[in-house]
Amino acid sequence: MIALVDVNNFYVSCQRVFEPKLEGKPVVVLSNNDGCCIARSAEVKALGVRMGQPWHQMQDLAKQHSIIAYSSNFALYADMSNRVMTILSRYSPHQEVYSIDECFLGLDGLQGDLTELGWDIRKTVLQGTGLPVCVGIAPTKTLAKFCNHLAKKRPQFAGVCEWSKLDAEIQLRVMQEIEVGEVWGVGRRLSASLNKEGIYSVADLQQADSETIRSRYSVVLERTVRELQGQPCIDLEDIAPDKQQIMCSRSFGRNVTTEQELAEAISTYAARAAEKLRRQKSAAGALAVFICTSPFREKDPQYSKHVVVPLSQPSDDTLLLTRAALWVLKRIYRPGYAYVKAGVMLLDLQPNTAIQGHLFLQSADPLKRASLNNTMDRINQHWGRGTLRLASAGADHRWKMRQGHLSPCWTTRWEDVPKVR
Amino acid sequence: MVSTIPERSIPPGAMLIVDRGREAKHDDIVVAMLDGDYTLKRLYRRGTQLALIAENRAYPPIVLNEGQELGIWGVVTAWIMEPQ
Numbered sequence: 001m002i003a004l005v006d007v008n009n010f011y012v013s014c015q016r017v018f019e020p021k022l023e024g025k026p027v028v029v030l031s032n033n034d035g036c037c038i039a040r041s042a043e044v045k046a047l048g049v050r051m052g053q054p055w056h057q058m059q060d061l062a063k064q065h066s067i068i069a070y071s072s073n074f075a076l077y078a079d080m081s082n083r084v085m086t087i088l089s090r091y092s093p094h095q096e097v098y099s100i101d102e103c104f105l106g107l108d109g110l111q112g113d114l115t116e117l118g119w120d121i122r123k124t125v126l127q128g129t130g131l132p133v134c135v136g137i138a139p140t141k142t143l144a145k146f147c148n149h150l151a152k153k154r155p156q157f158a159g160v161c162e163w164s165k166l167d168a169e170i171q172l173r174v175m176q177e178i179e180v181g182e183v184w185g186v187g188r189r190l191s192a193s194l195n196k197e198g199i200y201s202v203a204d205l206q207q208a209d210s211e212t213i214r215s216r217y218s219v220v221l222e223r224t225v226r227e228l229q230g231q232p233c234i235d236l237e238d239i240a241p242d243k244q245q246i247m248c249s250r251s252f253g254r255n256v257t258t259e260q261e262l263a264e265a266i267s268t269y270a271a272r273a274a275e276k277l278r279r280q281k282s283a284a285g286a287l288a289v290f291i292c293t294s295p296f297r298e299k300d301p302q303y304s305k306h307v308v309v310p311l312s313q314p315s316d317d318t319l320l321l322t323r324a325a326l327w328v329l330k331r332i333y334r335p336g337y338a339y340v341k342a343g344v345m346l347l348d349l350q351p352n353t354a355i356q357g358h359l360f361l362q363s364a365d366p367l368k369r370a371s372l373n374n375t376m377d378r379i380n381q382h383w384g385r386g387t388l389r390l391a392s393a394g395a396d397h398r399w400k401m402r403q404g405h406l407s408p409c410w411t412t413r414w415e416d417v418p419k420v421r
Numbered sequence: 422m423v424s425t426i427p428e429r430s431i432p433p434g435a436m437l438i439v440d441r442g443r444e445a446k447h448d449d450i451v452v453a454m455l456d457g458d459y460t461l462k463r464l465y466r467r468g469t470q471l472a473l474i475a476e477n478r479a480y481p482p483i484v485l486n487e488g489q490e491l492g493i494w495g496v497v498t499a500w501i502m503e504p505q
Binding site: 020021022023124127128129130417418419420421 | 436437441442444452454457458459460461492494
């Protein structure tokens with residue numbers, strides 16, 4: 001048996017833990033640059049606000065209903081996520097953290113009633129973190145996801161839904177009632193195509209012929225069908241696989257036109273990406289840089305360029321990777337455009353133990369360089385991101401994203417610890 | 422400045438260690454949520470009777486009726502003071 005536990009309206013719930021006055025009020029969390037809604041409280045959903053709706057489009061609604069908006073505070077969410085995952089790890093030796101707010105737990109071999117275990121999970125996480133979770137329990141990951149959906153959307157389950165406790169008749173009925181697009185791994189595009197084949201509900205997909213599905217769609221969707229039939233096909237991954245590519249990109253808070261400012265941004269992103277690279281003990285064999293103007297401003301001249309360069313030797317060195325990224329930027333930068341976004345991507349990742357010297361090696365002593373990077377990581381970990389950085393990353397970062405509604409980092413900064421009277 | 426804090430025990434400006442995972446017992450000092458704000462009180466819990474007591478007697482105890490949701494945020498387990 002597998003449980004899927006996930007936090008209800010995770011980002012909004014995190015904000016509420018530290019500001020009890022938000023309870024019962026409509027709250028949204030906005031994406032980078034305060035662009036659009038990426039989390040909505042139940043009250044906001046009831047007002048018909050869609051996921052991804054641009055914040056500037058809903059100013060009137062916000063005023064009318066006193067909607068409270070927050071800039072996303074990922075320091076807070078990551079820390080709260082960590083707390084939730086730590087509590088959940090007590091319930092099973094097999095935990096797959098699937099995203100910031102959800103994880104699978106392998107429940108095979110556990111004694112006792114699993115629905116009661118689900119209630120215990122809910123109570124313990126709520127008590128320990130203040131965050132509400134829902135639990136879906138089923139023989140397969142896909143069904144556990146489906147049960148979690150039921151647990152969340154249907155009040156009669158009170159937050160916990162165990163597949164095998166439902167009568168066959170009810171199992172069929174809920175599958176008929178829910179659209180196929182809700183199934184894990186079936187996106188909007190795929191469900192549009194399934195609809196054309198006459199597959200509308202979860203039940204339609206579950207009863208589809210798996211052979212036909214495989215030949216018409218993919219092995220992946222065939223596995224989904226089998227999983228809906230109760231046959232486990234997707235294993236738990238206890239250890240998250242290392243990333244195959246590392247991306248660091250941001251939209252700017254305002255238009256950027258000068259090469260100088262773009263260079264600061266690219267340098268900052270390259271350093272950040274290199275840091276992530278070293279954390280997973282990888283080295284990059286290639287690097288990509290992109291810059292682009294806003295496709296939404298149709299009247300402005302448009303330019304976007306994405307260039308990949310191979311490195312003569314895989315590297316995890318901030319200095320080398322930054323130099324390579326700035327070299328690319330110099331070649332793709334064109335004056336006279338209003339840039340809104342830039343990014344650095346590290347590709348062809350491999351274990352950093354595999355780094356080999358070669359005949360034309362010209363970099364500084366690799367051991368010294370490794371120790372420099374290591375020292376830089378430790379300083380930045382201790383004193384905060386960007387404390388020690390290359391001069392090319394610049395100082396005042398006026399291009400940085402807008403975060404006009406940022407809440408304090410309640411759990412990760414001493415100055416921000418909540419006050420009580 | 423900090424008037425409802427149990428005054429004999431916790432000095433103003435102290436850094437509190439608050440355990441969320443612990444169930445609040447009678448006579449614990451708790452951080453509770455009241456009217457959308459945090460408040461620091463001593464918990465009175467006898468049978469079905471629940472009340473939040475400010476150690477400063479100028480403030481009357483807040484008696485909680487049955488069914489009234491008592492949001493206890495956490496139990497104070499220790500506090501830290503900087504030397505004067």
